[in-house]
Amino acid sequence: EAGVAQSPRYKIIEKRQSVAFWCNPISGHATLYWYQQILGQGPKLLIQFQNNGVVDDSQLPKDRFSAERLKGVDSTLKIQPAKLEDSAVYLCASSSGQGHEKLFFGSGTQLSVL
Amino acid sequence: GENVEQHPSTLSVQEGDSAVIKCTYSDSASNYFPWYKQELGKRPQLIIDIRSNVGEKKDQRIAVTLNKTAKHFSLHITETQPEDSAVYFCAARLMGGKLIFGQGTELSVKP
Secondary structure, eight states: OOOOEEEOSEEEEOTTOOEEEEEEOOTTOOEEEEEEEOTTSOOEEEEEEETTEEEEOTTSOTTTEEEEOTTSSOEEEEESSOOGGGOEEEEEEEEOOSSOOOOEEOOOEEEEEO | OOOEEEEOSEEEEETTSOEEEEEEESOTTOOEEEEEEEOTTSOOEEEEEEETTOSEEEETTEEEEEETTTTEEEEEEOSOOGGGOEEEEEEEEOTTSOEEEOOOEEEEEEO
16 A cells, blocks of 8 residues: 655755645545644644545644645645744645544655755 | 643663653543654654553553543553664544644663
8 A cells, every 4th residue: 555645855945935745645545634843843733634625724824834635635735935943844644534543644845944 | 722741752771671651631532542653754653542442552562551531641662672762752632633742752772
């Protein structure tokens, strides 16, 4: 079974630039999550999708972050403009969403904002 | 509020000894508690989980216990090996499906 795919693996940008991350969940998984993991901390949920609808985006900084999952499969997370404190690993995860809670994580995108 | 506290932040043990990591959660409606292992530069990997209707679960050298009344759960690793060295995260799932993670415990197993 293929896992959660993410790209790019690494990204270096300057502050005030924009950046986008892509995620392809495990086939058939209805629920998709974007987490931000700052070095030395646990993952923090940014947004949760159920199919193409948003379930929770309470911790998404909506003035600069946006995410979409238009066809209920792939998802993109965008930051515009980036700040220094956005430097982190952005992890995508998915679960089947049918009473099965197990989350499977992608390898993440390591973002450095200079 | 939604909060998961994890202790200790670092833990060093000798090979063969046991390691215990503890977490507390704030939302009494939480019903699912997974533990993840994350090696340096890699993705978090689920190692064991427990649901709120169970008090204990064991898988070879790893066990998890849950005390719903006190709102805390623990990870126990017996006969530790150097390859157990990693950062371990606990998490608690809220009724709406949101998974909240603890701050992580860096476990070091010395040969």
